Amino acid sequence: MKKISILLVLVLLTISLVACQDKTTMYVLNWGDYINEEVVDAFMKENNINVVIEEVDSNEAMYEKIRSGNTKYDVAVPSDYMIQRLISEGLLNKLDQSRIHDYQEGMFEPAVYQLMEDAGINEYAIPYFYGSIGIMYRNEVEDYVLEHGFGVLFDKDLLPEGSRVGMYNSSRDSVAAALLHLGYDVNTTDTTKLNEAEALLADMDYSIWGDDNLKNEIVAGNLDVALVYSGDYFDILYIVMDEGRDVEFGYMTPSYTNIWVDAMVIPTLSENTYQAHLFINYFLQFDNAMENVEYVGYTPVITGVYEAMKEDEDWDDITGNIYFRDIYYQDGFIGQMYKHISLEHYQMLEDIMMRAKMD
Template identity: 35%
Template sequence: MKRLYSFLIGITVIVLVLFGISHQLENQSNEGTTEKLVIYNWGDYIDPELLDKFTEETGIKVDYQTFDSNEAMYTKIQQGGTTYDLTIPSEYMISKMMDENLLVKLDKNKIKGLENIDPKFLGLSFDENNDYSIPYFWGTLGIVYNDTMVENPPQEWEDLWSEEYRDNIMLVDGAREGMGIGLQTLGYSLNSRNKAELEEAADYLYELTPNIKAIVSDEIKGYMIQDAAAIAVSFSGEASEMLDGNEHLHYVVPSKGSNLWFDNMVIPKTAKNIEGAYAFINFMLRPENAYQNALYIGYATPNTKAKEMLPDDVKDDEAFYPSDETLKNLEVYDNLGRKLLGDYNDLYLQFKMYRK
C-alpha cells in the first residue's frame, strides 16, 4: 500500500512539473508577441484590412465582436459579464452610459489626432467636452426614392403624406425615428417632452398609414434595391448601400429638419486593455485610416483631412455631406430618460398596431 501511495505521489509530482514547464514555455512563447484588444462594434462597420494593419503596427491582436442595437450593447456592458475594451455606441446611448458611470473618462493627453475632427462635430449635447467619446461616423435620417416609380420626388417629411405614394413607403422600424418624423412635420422638436405634442404627432402618423407598405429594419435595403417600393425612410449609411445597388435610387435629407446621428468611440469602465483602446482611437484618427474606412463603409467621416481625400462626387454630395444650412435644422437625439422614452415607445407601438 505504501508503495502504491508513493507511486501515486510520484506521478502527481511529475504531472505538476510537466504542467509548470508547459505553462512556462507558453508564457515564453507569448513574450513580445501580442496583447489582445476586444472591440465591440456594429456589424460590418470597419474595413477588415484596418484591423490587420492595426495589429501589424502595434502587435495587438483584435478580437472583433458585433452587436445589432445600442440596447443590446448597453445590456452586455451594464451586466459586466464580458470585458470589452472599446465600443462604438450612438449619441443618446453615450449620454445614458455616462449618466450610469459605465464609461472611462478620457485622458486627452493620450489622444493624438483630435484636431483632425471637424469642430462642428465636437462638443455636442450628449458629451459637451468629449470627455468620454471620440467621433467615428455620422449621418442623417432621410428619404430614398426610385426615379422610375415616383413622378414627384419627396423633398420634405410632409411630402410623404401625398396620396401619390399610397401603399408605397417602407418605414424604418424605430420609435424615435417614427415619432420624430411626426413631430418635425408638425414643427416640433424630435426631442419633445410635451405630452400633447407627442400625442398630436402619433395621431398625425395614423394619417400616414395608407401610404405605408411595410415597417421594417435591415430588410429595407434589399426591398429598395429590388424595386419593391417607391420610397423608403432610412439612414444615410443604409441609403448609400441602396444607391450602390440600384442606379435609379436617390437619397434626400429633409432640409426643414431631420435626425443627425453620431456613432462615437468610447472605453467601457470594465475595459482591461485601456492603453490598447487609446492606441486604436489614435489609429482611427489618422486621416489615411479614416479615409479608407469611409470608402469601405460609405458613411460620412467627421475627419476633415480624410474627407478631403475622398473623390469629389462623394465629398460634394449634399445628400451625404449636407450643407451647413441644412445641418442647422438637424437635431441629435437626446437621452430622454426611461419614462419619457417609454411614452415614445408606447405611442409608436399603438401606431404600428393601428396600421394593421
C-alpha cells in the same frame, strides 16, 4: 503507452505555447460591417495587440453588454444618446487627450463637434461616423419628395394614388420623423406633441415597418418612399453601382432633421485602457481613417478625410451628392441630436409605435 505520453506532452506544449504568447487581447464592441478589418489587422501587427471585435445591432444591446461586464470591452462605438446614458450611469472613462497623439483641435467636422459638445459627450468620446435620417425614394416620385420632405411619409394625399410607404421599425426614429415633420424638437417630452406624432403615424397605412430591408425594398420596387438612415442609402448605392445596375432611386435629407453620431468610447470596466487609447488614435490617423471610410462608406467625421475624398474623382458620385455631407453646412439646415431622456420615455415611444400599428 510511451507514444501516448509523448503525444500528451506535445499537446500540452502547444497549448502552453499558445497561451504564453506575450500579447494583450483587447475587446471592441461594434456594429456589423462597420470597420475595415484590414486596418484592424495592421493595427494588431504594428502594436502586437490582439483585437477581438464583437458585433451588435442596437444601442440597447451595446448598453447591456457594456453594463453586464461579462466581457470587459476596451472600446465601444455607441451613438449619441446612448453615450449620454452610459456617462450618466458612470460606465465610461474620460478620454486621456495626452494619449491620443493624433488628435488636433478642429480636425472634426464642425457640425458633429458642436452637437457633441452641446450634448456634453466630447470629453468621453471620439466621433467615428455620422449621418442623418432622411427619405429614400423611387425616381418616379422624386418631385413629390423634394417638394414635401418628411410630409410624404405622413400625408397620404401628397403622393400618387397607390404609392407604398415604408417606415423605420424603431420607435425613436419613427416618432422623431413625425415630430420633425411637425416642426417640433426630436427630444420633446410634451405629451400633446407626442400625441400629434402618434396620430400622424396611426393615420398612415405603412406597407412595411422595416429596418435595413427598407432600402432593398425601394431598390426592388416594392416601396416608393421610406424613412432610412443616410448611411443605409449610400450603402445600397455603392452596391448597385458596383453591380452596374441602373440607379432608379434617390435620397434626400430634409433641412430640419436628426443627426446621429457614432463615437468611440472606453468603458470603465476596460482593463487595457492604454491599448484602447492606441486603438482610438489609430483611427484618427489620416491614412487609416481614409481606408476605413472607403470600406464603411459612411460620412467621415474628419474634415481632412472628406476633403481628400472630394478631390478624388473616383468619389465624385458620392461627394457630389449634397446629402452625403454638404447639406449639413447649408444655410437653414438644422440638425438635432437624440438625447438620453429616460427609460419611461422610451417605453412611451414604444407604446406610441405599437398603438400606431394597431387598427
